[in-house]
Amino acid sequence: MRSPIPDYLAEALRSVEADQSGATADYIPELANADPDRLAVAFCTEDGRRYSQGDCDASFSIQSISKPFVYALALADRGFDEVLDKVGVEPSGDAFNEMSLEPITGRPLNPMINAGSITAHTLAGPRGAAPHDRFDRIVDGLSAFAGRRLEMDEAVFESEIRTAYRNRALANMLRANDIIDEDPLVAVTGYTRQCSLAVTVDDLALMAATLANRGVNPVTGAPVVPPAVVRQTLSVMATCGMYDAAGDWMTRVGIPAKSGVAGGLIGALPGQAGIATFSPRLDRHGNSVRGVELFRRFTSDMGMHLMDVPPAGPSVVRGRRVFGKGSHAVVVVSLQGDIRFAGAERILREFEDDPPAQKRVAISLLRVSTVGDVGRRMLLDAIRRLTLDGHDVYLIDPDRVLPDPDPGDGGRVTVVGRREDLVPRETID
Numbered sequence: 303m304r305s306p307i308p309d310y311l312a313e314a315l316r317s318v319e320a321d322q323s324g325a326t327a328d329y330i331p332e333l334a335n336a337d338p339d340r341l342a343v344a345f346c347t348e349d350g351r352r353y354s355q356g357d358c359d360a361s362f363s364i365q366s367i368s369k370p371f372v373y374a375l376a377l378a379d380r381g382f383d384e385v386l387d388k389v390g391v392e393p394s395g396d397a398f399n400e401m402s403l404e405p406i407t408g409r410p411l412n413p414m415i416n417a418g419s420i421t422a423h424t425l426a427g428p429r430g431a432a433p434h435d436r437f438d439r440i441v442d443g444l445s446a447f448a449g450r451r452l453e454m455d456e457a458v459f460e461s462e463i464r465t466a467y468r469n470r471a472l473a474n475m476l477r478a479n480d481i482i483d484e485d486p487l488v489a490v491t492g493y494t495r496q497c498s499l500a501v502t503v504d505d506l507a508l509m510a511a512t513l514a515n516r517g518v519n520p521v522t523g524a525p526v527v528p529p530a531v532v533r534q535t536l537s538v539m540a541t542c543g544m545y546d547a548a549g550d551w552m553t554r555v556g557i558p559a560k561s562g563v564a565g566g567l568i569g570a571l572p573g574q575a576g577i578a579t580f581s582p583r584l585d586r587h588g589n590s591v592r593g594v595e596l597f598r599r600f601t602s603d604m605g606m607h608l609m610d611v612p613p614a615g616p617s618v619v620r621g622r623r624v625f626g627k628g629s630h631a632v633v634v635v636s637l638q639g640d641i642r643f644a645g646a647e648r649i650l651r652e653f654e655d656d657p658p659a660q661k662r663v664a665i666s667l668l669r670v671s672t673v674g675d676v677g678r679r680m681l682l683d684a685i686r687r688l689t690l691d692g693h694d695v696y697l698i699d700p701d702r703v704l705p706d707p708d709p710g711d712g713g714r715v716t717v718v719g720r721r722e723d724l725v726p727r728e729t730i731d
C-alpha cells in the first residue's frame with residue numbers, strides 16, 4: 303500500500319497556494335529578494351520517518367527558529383539557574399524585536415524575542431568560551447538536532463549584519479544592564495550568524511521531531527539535550543514562540559511552535575511528530591502567512607491541539623478474580639494500559655473501597671504497557687500499604703514493566719511470571 307500522507311500534504315499545499323497575502327521581510331535585503339512563491343512542508347514522526355512535499359529542497363536561513371534550539375543548548379550547557387537568572391519565561395505580547403526588558407530584574411522577558419535570544423546565544427557552551435568556540439558549539443548542537451552538518455548562508459549574514467541597528471541597540475541595552483558581559487557587537491554578530499544557518503523543511507521537521515522525542519534525534523539516535531531541557535523549551539515555545547500572536551496561536555493551533563522571518567515555521571507535537579513549513583510571505587507579526595494557515599489545517603484535520611485530550615480509555619483496573627481455594631486462594635487484580643497519576647488513583651481507590659478478603663493479593667501487569675514515574679510510586683505505595691494490612695502481595699510481571707519493585711519501609715512483594723506460579727493447578731476449579 304502507498305501511504306496517503308504525501309497526498310494529504312500535497313493537497314494541503316494546493317489549498318493555500320493561491321494566498322499571496324503578506325510580504326517578505328524587508329529589513330534584511332537578502333530576504334526581501336527571496337522568491338516569495340516557494341512553498342514546502344515536511345512531517346517527521348517521533349521514530350524518524352519523514353514525509354515532505356513542495357519545494358522541499360529549497361534552502362533558507364533558519365532565523366528565529368534557531369532561538370528555541372540555542373536556548374535548549376544554553377540550558378544544557380549552563381544549567382537552569384544561570385540561564386533563568388539572565389532570561390525570563392514570560393510571554394511579552396510584544397513584537398520579536400521589541401526593546402523590552404523586565405522592569406525590576408532588567409532581564410529580557412523570554413528567550414524567543416530578540417533581546418532574550420541574543421542573551422541565550424551568549425550562554426551557549428562553557429562559561430568564558432571564545433566567541434568562535436561558542437559559535438562552533440551552536441553549529442554542532444543545531445546540526446545534532448538536524449542530523450546533518452548545517453552551514454551558514456554568508457550572503458544572508460552579510461546582508462543582515464550591515465543593517466542590524468536594532469539588534470545592536472538591543473545588545474547595548476543588555477550590556478548596559480549587565481545581562482550580557484561582553485562586547486555587544488560580538489554578541490550580535492554571533493547571534494546573526496546563528497540566524498543565517500541554512501536549512502530545508504526536512505531539516506526543520508527533524509529538529510522539531512527531536513524536541514517531540516524527548517531530546518533524542520529519532521534518525522541518528524543521538525541524545526541532543528536532556529528531557530527536562532526539552533520540557534522547558536517546549537513550554538516557552540508554547541507561550542512565547544509566536545510573539546504577539548502567541549495566544550491566538552495556542553488557542554487555535556495548540557502546538558508549541560516557532561517562526562522565522564525567512565518564512566520557516568516549526569511545530570513540535572510532544573510524543574508524536576515534528577512539523578515544518580516554508581513560505582516566505584509574512585503577516586504583521588512576522589509569521590509566515592501560508593505556514594500559519596497550514597498549521598491551522600493540520601490541527602483541525604488531525605486533532606493535534608495539545609489540549610484536545612482523547613476520551614478516557616478503558617479503566618486501568620481491568621477486573622478482579624479469585625483463583626484457588628482455602629489457604630491457596632489468591633485474588634488477582636488485573637491492570638491494563640498506561641499507568642499515570644489518574645490510573646494509579648483508580649488502583650488505590652479499588653483497594654480502599656473494596657479491600658480484598660483474601661490474604662494473598664496478586665496485581666497482574668500482564669496487560670500494562672507502561673508505568674510512569676508517578677504511577678510507579680503510587681503502585682508501590684499501594685503494595686506497601688497492603689502488606690501493612692496483613693496481605694501477602696505478588697506482582698505478575700514477566701516483562702518487568704515495573705522496574706525495581708521495592709515498596710519501601712514495611713512493604714514486601716514477590717514478583718512472578720505467571721498466575722499459575724501462585725496457585726497449584728489442582729486447587730483451581
Ligand SMILES: NC(=O)CC[C@H](N)C(=O)O
Nearest residue numbers: 365366398416497562563
Ligand atoms: N523573527 C526572526 O526570525 C528574526 C531573526 C532576525 N535574525 C532578527 O534578529 O531580526
